[in-house]
Amino acid sequence: MNEKTSSMKQKRLIGNILSYILLILISLIWLFPFVGLVLNSFRSYRPEVEYGGMVDYLVPKHFSLDNYRFLFSGDTNYLRWYGNTIIIAFFVAALQTFIVLCVSYALSRMRFAGRTFLMRFWLVLGMFPGFLTMICLYFLLKQMGLTQAGAIPGLILVSVASSGMGYYVCKGYFDTIPKALDEAARIDGASRARVFFTMTIPMSKPIIIYTALVAFMAPWCDYVFASYIAFGHDKSYNVAVAMQRWVWTGDYQGYFTRFCAGGVLVAIPITILFMLLQNYYVEGVTGGAVKG
């Protein structure tokens, strides 16, 4: 008996050691690109120091802040692009969250003619690929003067306008709040609007944060539409469009390390924000995954 437990202990120990080795291996693979990115961002792009394109070594030969200096100098619109993206992300997050809340409440709590039709119709609409409508949207925005120089409000408008269709996770959350609470308040004479603003919204903090977080992070990756709308107008780019150009067309002029530096500066605040709000995110995606 004693022998058996000790052999089991041994087995568990070996199992744990293997697990740790596996986990460390996974961590290395997962962190490698980020370490590489940061290291590359410290390699100078000036030819007299080092080459700024792609090289076959990871650790730069000379530590330099040239790339960062370049970003903050007047030689590039980097700060402007960064500002653009922040503005877009901020407005999209605020407005989109508000719209999603409104739609979710209406669909979760109220029963009106056409409700099922609306939900099915939007479900079907969601099956069309988003890029299909690109030229048409471009034209609509152009009619409103919201392309090229006006691309920033244009992008906000497009992202916000269709956000009502992304109500699933939020409605799923509202569905779990007992209806009896609403009814009790309404018997006491509260209107629907009052219930919505003073009861439902304060109770939905996790889902509000989740919706806002996802909405805030999306514009940082928006390349396709942003590049199409801002086409050729350097000042209206967002960081994703600008960095893309550095990597694809500027790579062989040694822009690669500058992209790394720019990417690091984008990634740091977003990553911190995400890590802080991680729990809300997990709650949102898990809830959404289970209910679909």
Next chain:
Amino acid sequence: MANSESKAKKSPVGDFFRALGSDCREIGTTWAEGDGKTKLSFLIFGIGPILRGRALVGALHLALEILLIAFIAGFGWQYFSKLLTLGTVETNASGRVTTYGDNSFLILLFGLLTLCALAALIFVWRMNVRENRTEELLLKDGKKLPDNHTDFLSLFDSHFDVTLLALPVLGVFVFTVLPIIFMICVAFTNYDATHQAPSKLFTWVGLKNFRDLFSFGQDGFGSTFLTVLAWTLVWAFFATFLCYFLGIAVAMLINKKGIRFKKLWRTILVMTIAVPQFVSLLYVGKLFAPDGLINGTLLKWGLIRSALPFWTNPMWARITIIVVNIWIGIPYMMLIATGLLMNIPEDLYESARIDGATPWQMFRSITLPYMLFVTGPFLLTQFTGNLNNFNVIFLLNQGNPKSMGMVGGAGGTDLLVTWLYKMTINDTNYKMAAVIGIMVFIVTAVISLVVYQMLPSVKDEEGFQ
């Protein structure tokens, strides 16, 4: 509600006509039994409610009528009337003088908008007739009509849904519905690089583009389309299920008893979700480039003689993309699985262990069935999401390598959506892009519908409340 739903499934067409018939009958009775105010309302919307003291409701109907008619007559009609030909007057550039003719793009777009306005007008008219009928019936019963104040307040109470949904629905209409209808129509025209508005006209060509898509000749899209479609499906399958199972595996590894620093391991993995994809994917894409770090290091160490064709050989590129996608997908699945795994009652495992089950048996008969049951809808959305996973493909290698055998600039790793994008941007082949878009829709819709019917957890929507 469930009852009417099952009826609609039996024969939606018959149901529609039955509803239309009863609607017409109701309109007839409204006219026959209606007083002067109601009859006047048939022409001037909302005049009945206004005369009965409900100025707010009436004014809304009237305002909508004036607005819509003004739009149709003043702006839309000139486009709507040419919708069947999409314009006949060519733009003429003789010397330095350019006389602009018809703009097919505008005609199609605004023609469709006018069509929608007409439909809206009919709808408002119908609502207005019904409003009159309801009011008359209420008055006949000797009840009092709600006054303006009550009407207004109802927007925040019993009709709060109208207030909440008005703007979102309008937004979806203008920026999603209208463009989609427009692009569906484009699929039936010859709108492409040689028929660019405003200098050139384009016109209806019927099903020609769809015939092109399925033609297998020299320039036909047939073989390219099938290649891209097959890769899209293969990609979606691997991207979904590899990430799913590996994600569960990693989650179980971290959840394992006796493993410490659980939070640390999770945080490391979650980095890939936190860092914006355009940063991480662009960097990873460059890692695998012919002159990238991985090839460079292997060459330096003398392990290979020439660079491995990660992005330049179609088969290599496909495998590389699936592997890199695992790097992105595992953390996401790990997060979801972690929470769900903890929901599985521990005593299930306990009793299995007493019965002498191996870990693999426990996984197969407890963990996996549970996970598949709860995450069914999620797997479906993941799959359809991966069918349209633009970012991963495009940021990593833009759908390359290009191949001579493919038309429309398609490359070895192009999904239908990235191909659509390339045809829109590079070739300005809008008609074929629209056709591909419709195909994507059909593929997504068919897969969703078939799988959706089989999921147990979506059948009972109210079950959660």
